[in-house]
Amino acid sequence: MSAVTAAPPLSAPAARGGTTLTGTWSLVRFILRRDRVRLLVWSLAVPALYLASLGEYTSMADDPAGMQARAALVQTPAMVSMTGPGYGTDDYTVGAAVSNELVLWMVLALAVMSIMQVVRHTRAEEESSRSELVRAAAVGRHAAVVAALVVVLLVNLVVAALSSAVLVGAGLEAVDSVAMSLGVAMSAMTFGAIALVAAQVTEHSRGATGLSMAALGAAFTLRTIGDMQEQHGSWVSWLSPIAWAQQMRAYVDLRWWPAALGAVAIVLLLVVASSLASRRDFGAGLVPDRPGRADALPSLRSPSALVWVQQRMALLWTVIGLAFMWFATGTIVNQVGSMTESLADNPVYASVLGSGEVTQAFVGIIVLYAALGAAAYGIVAALRGKAEEDAGRAEYALTTPVSRGRWLGANLAVTSVGTLVVLVTGVLALAGGAAVAGTDDVTFGQVTEAGLLYLPALAVFVGLAAALFAWAPRATSLVWLLLEYTIVVSLFADLFHLPDWARRISPFWWVSDPLTGDVDWAHVGGLCAVALVLFVLAFVGFRRRDVATK
Amino acid sequence: MTTTAASTTRSGATTAPAVEIHDLRKSFGSVQALDGLDLTVEAGQVAGFLGPNGAGKSTTIRVLLGLLRADSGSARLLGGDPWRDAVALHRRLAYVPGDVSLWPNLTGGEAIDYLARLRGKPDKRRKAELLERFELDPTKKARTYSKGNRQKVALVAAFVSQVDLLVLDEPTSGLDPLMEAVFTEQVREAKAAGTSVLLSSHILSEVEKVCDTVTIIRGGRSVESGTLDDLRHLTRSAVTAVVDGDPSAIGSMAGVHDLATTGNGAGTRVTFDVDNSEMGRVLPAISALGVHSFTAQPPSLEELFMRHYGDELAADGVPADGAGRHAASTRAGAR
Numbered sequence: 019m020s021a022v023t024a025a026p027p028l029s030a031p032a033a034r035g036g037t038t039l040t041g042t043w044s045l046v047r048f049i050l051r052r053d054r055v056r057l058l059v060w061s062l063a064v065p066a067l068y069l070a071s072l073g074e075y076t077s078m079a080d081d082p083a084g085m086q087a088r089a090a091l092v093q094t095p096a097m098v099s100m101t102g103p104g105y106g107t108d109d110y111t112v113g114a115a116v117s118n119e120l121v122l123w124m125v126l127a128l129a130v131m132s133i134m135q136v137v138r139h140t141r142a143e144e145e146s147s148r149s150e151l152v153r154a155a156a157v158g159r160h161a162a163v164v165a166a167l168v169v170v171l172l173v174n175l176v177v178a179a180l181s182s183a184v185l186v187g188a189g190l191e192a193v194d195s196v197a198m199s200l201g202v203a204m205s206a207m208t209f210g211a212i213a214l215v216a217a218q219v220t221e222h223s224r225g226a227t228g229l230s231m232a233a234l235g236a237a238f239t240l241r242t243i244g245d246m247q248e249q250h251g252s253w254v255s256w257l258s259p260i261a262w263a264q265q266m267r268a269y270v271d272l273r274w275w276p277a278a279l280g281a282v283a284i285v286l287l288l289v290v291a292s293s294l295a296s297r298r299d300f301g302a303g304l305v306p307d308r309p310g311r312a313d314a315l316p317s318l319r320s321p322s323a324l325v326w327v328q329q330r331m332a333l334l335w336t337v338i339g340l341a342f343m344w345f346a347t348g349t350i351v352n353q354v355g356s357m358t359e360s361l362a363d364n365p366v367y368a369s370v371l372g373s374g375e376v377t378q379a380f381v382g383i384i385v386l387y388a389a390l391g392a393a394a395y396g397i398v399a400a401l402r403g404k405a406e407e408d409a410g411r412a413e414y415a416l417t418t419p420v421s422r423g424r425w426l427g428a429n430l431a432v433t434s435v436g437t438l439v440v441l442v443t444g445v446l447a448l449a450g451g452a453a454v455a456g457t458d459d460v461t462f463g464q465v466t467e468a469g470l471l472y473l474p475a476l477a478v479f480v481g482l483a484a485a486l487f488a489w490a491p492r493a494t495s496l497v498w499l500l501l502e503y504t505i506v507v508s509l510f511a512d513l514f515h516l517p518d519w520a521r522r523i524s525p526f527w528w529v530s531d532p533l534t535g536d537v538d539w540a541h542v543g544g545l546c547a548v549a550l551v552l553f554v555l556a557f558v559g560f561r562r563r564d565v566a567t568k
Numbered sequence: 569m570t571t572t573a574a575s576t577t578r579s580g581a582t583t584a585p586a587v588e589i590h591d592l593r594k595s596f597g598s599v600q601a602l603d604g605l606d607l608t609v610e611a612g613q614v615a616g617f618l619g620p621n622g623a624g625k626s627t628t629i630r631v632l633l634g635l636l637r638a639d640s641g642s643a644r645l646l647g648g649d650p651w652r653d654a655v656a657l658h659r660r661l662a663y664v665p666g667d668v669s670l671w672p673n674l675t676g677g678e679a680i681d682y683l684a685r686l687r688g689k690p691d692k693r694r695k696a697e698l699l700e701r702f703e704l705d706p707t708k709k710a711r712t713y714s715k716g717n718r719q720k721v722a723l724v725a726a727f728v729s730q731v732d733l734l735v736l737d738e739p740t741s742g743l744d745p746l747m748e749a750v751f752t753e754q755v756r757e758a759k760a761a762g763t764s765v766l767l768s769s770h771i772l773s774e775v776e777k778v779c780d781t782v783t784i785i786r787g788g789r790s791v792e793s794g795t796l797d798d799l800r801h802l803t804r805s806a807v808t809a810v811v812d813g814d815p816s817a818i819g820s821m822a823g824v825h826d827l828a829t830t831g832n833g834a835g836t837r838v839t840f841d842v843d844n845s846e847m848g849r850v851l852p853a854i855s856a857l858g859v860h861s862f863t864a865q866p867p868s869l870e871e872l873f874m875r876h877y878g879d880e881l882a883a884d885g886v887p888a889d890g891a892g893r894h895a896a897s898t899r900a901g902a903r
Contacts, residue, residue, distance in 0.1 A: 221711075309707035312675065312677040313681055318681065319686070328671060410668075411671060414722075416654075418658055418683055418686040419655050419656070419659040420655070565635040
């Protein structure tokens with residue numbers, strides 16, 4: 019497998035083969051040296067997640083009734099959207115639970131890692147002209163790309179090995195543990211290969227990351243839709259690389275061949291990437307830049323106009339991509355009813371949820387996803403200010419008659435409006451999809467209200483990003499940590515038995531769900547107050563501090 | 569505003585200097601970037617700002633632009649406080665960084681317009697004229713510009729606005745010699761229009777061509793400042809003469825260094841360096857020997873620079889003298 023994934027760039031004529039890869043190993047060592055901290059964190063985080071949830075599954079298994087209640091629960095539409103195709107629910111063992119419920123998130127996490135790692139060491143390097151230095155040294159033309167892939171492969175294999183060890187250590191079958199871990203690695207690598215293709219097509223690392231993340235989002239949505247349509251997934255599920263790992267049916271009725279789909283996809287993607295790469299110049303995209311205007315439009319006369327010009331394309335594509343995802347997900351709400359019927363005979367299931375609430379619970383989870391997507395957009399957009407500062411453009415802009423407050427205000431205004439647009443269009447698309455499908459369980463207005471209630475929490479994320487930028491620009495990644503923590507609390511709080519105080523750290527914990535309960539306006543006010551304080555802190559801090567230079 | 573500044577120059581320093589820095593200190597963690605720096609730019613003058621890499625030139629400029637807050641000392645810019653009055657002061661100045669970073673999806677022309685509009689004085693005709701002189705294509709996206717072209721965008725954006733002060737931080741890095749000449753011409757025009765200029769540079773010929781005064785800094789502290797003539801007075805001139813008599817006695821005069829003689833058909837060829845302060849006493853002694861030919865070369869700025877910078881190199885184990893001579897001889901060859 020490892021040989022196959024690294025091979026295609028080698029397919030250059032044999033006479034040059036040796037030279038185009040010269041230096042690959044020194045580059046691999048260099049990448050490992052540069053990224054040692056982040057790679058270590060990724061390598062340990064995934065096995066740690068297995069470890070954290072295994073304890074809960076094991077204690078749940080001591081009580082067979084509890085395990086069957088869990089099996090019924092994971093077949094509800096809301097849970098299907100956040101777990102898997104539901105193999106082994108007849109006899110829900112610890113292994114079946116791990117395979118059904120955790121594989122999705124492990125693939126997502128490692129796919130994000132693979133995408134970021136590939137883009138970081140291909141397009142981003144080329145963009146920064148650092149790799150020009152490397153390429154001018156005694157390093158082959160394909161060495162950098164192969165080195166980036168080798169590192170991604172290594173990390174995925176290390177994670178697979180550690181995960182297998184954790185799973186076997188908890189008493190699960192060895193073959194299934196290894197198979198599942200390798201399947202997860204294969205799916206994640208598929209997204210790494212997609213990122214490599216994206217890095218050839220776009221000229222900027224942000225574009226390459228965005229395109230790859232869009233592919234990941236599409237894979238996530240297709241898997242949800244397919245698994246909602248039929249138990250164990252319809253043909254739609256099989257379009258998603260995430261499903262390939264889940265369909266190996268680890269711990270239930272193991273089959274290896276779905277992993278082969280990943281291997282084939284990776285090879286094909288690498289061939290595509292390699293042929294695209296040979297068609298373009300170093301540093302260039304596939305589409306050459308066209309000349310632009312010699313004079314600026316009259317509207318480009320304020321910092322906010324400039325920020326808007328810089329962010330509008332990213333906003334446009336995010337809105338289109340996410341709205342499409344949520345619309346597609348919305349169109350399957352009418353199938354929630356039929357899923358419920360098939361489970362109606364199950365007495366355990368009836369005790370878990372009343373029938374009327376399943377659709378609301380499902381829609382509530384999708385609204386949560388939409389809010390998480392908007393939060394991620396908001397953080398990326400808010401931290402563009404830091405990118406401006408690091409590049410020296412903030413310094414340049416601040417030597418014009420633009421005050422610190424106006425400059426930051428322009429960034430935050432455009433960011434806030436963009437985040438609002440992403441959330442509102444996403445929720446409207448979801449509500450629209452549900453309306454098209456036709457359901458009586460939720461109304462258009464209810465879905466929209468549920469979405470809008472996330473706005474104060476989103477403001478907290480944007481405000482925290484801004485405050486960190488103003489007071490501790492080197493620690494801005496903490497806001498990503500909070501988002502990751504929010505995901506964990508939103509999805510796994512019960513599984514991990516998180517205490518209440520730990521849940522309260524998540525801004526989303528304070529968001530009321532009007533679909534299943536009442537709106538707590540005190541919480542809304544509290545979130546708004548926290549956001550306001552963070553925004554004020556951001557302005558105060560940015561006015562006081564030195565503007566750094568590279 | 570510009571006329572005020574121009575008249576100030578003519579009538580002497582009756583109004584506030586464009587830049588006035590006294591005993592400025594700034595540290596980044598344990599690194600003392602500025603250690604009691606003094607710098608003055610009189611209104612309407614072009615001031616050169618010289619120093620080796622890491623001497624604190626850019627830090628000084630960033631304090632002046634209100635980007636960094638000084639730890640202690642005073643800095644005044646156009647009569648205002650660079651930190652507190654930043655916005656008002658920035659209306660009256662333009663800045664060119666040494667490494668220009670532009671907004672990747674704007675064209676050069678759009679970036680120039682944007683910056684000019686923020687200063688509130690866009691001038692289409694002036695922009696077209698500058699684009700032509702700097703031979704810059706304004707329709708290309710900033711990300712496709714080379715370093716030199718990005719530098720040109722910033723220069724055009726700075727010269728297009730009529731401002732009271734130009735702050736230029738190694739502005740010609742990456743420009744070819746032809747464009748450097750255009751730059752020199754623009755600085756002279758700006759000066760003629762009454763603009764004060766602070767020019768930080770490594771290119772000594774450039775400073776020599778346009779600057780009225782020079783400040784040399786090292787280790788965050790000013791080591792020399794004054795007009796070029798003042799500074800030259802402090803150093804030596806290189807004298808070459810052909811004389812009838814025996815010049816060896818001159819070698820023992822105060823202020824004369826490195827005297828060497830060679831036989832020459834008509835007389836004796838003598839070369840030596842002389843402290844400019846002693847020139848008045850050495851000249852009569854030479855003329856008493858019967859002079860056939862005589863040249864005296866004033867010290868170049870490079871030699872001034874090497875004199876202050878050289879001992880630092882020597883401290884680092886680099887033969888400063890050799891480096892200085894080499895630089896000086898290259899320069900002499902260029903003349």
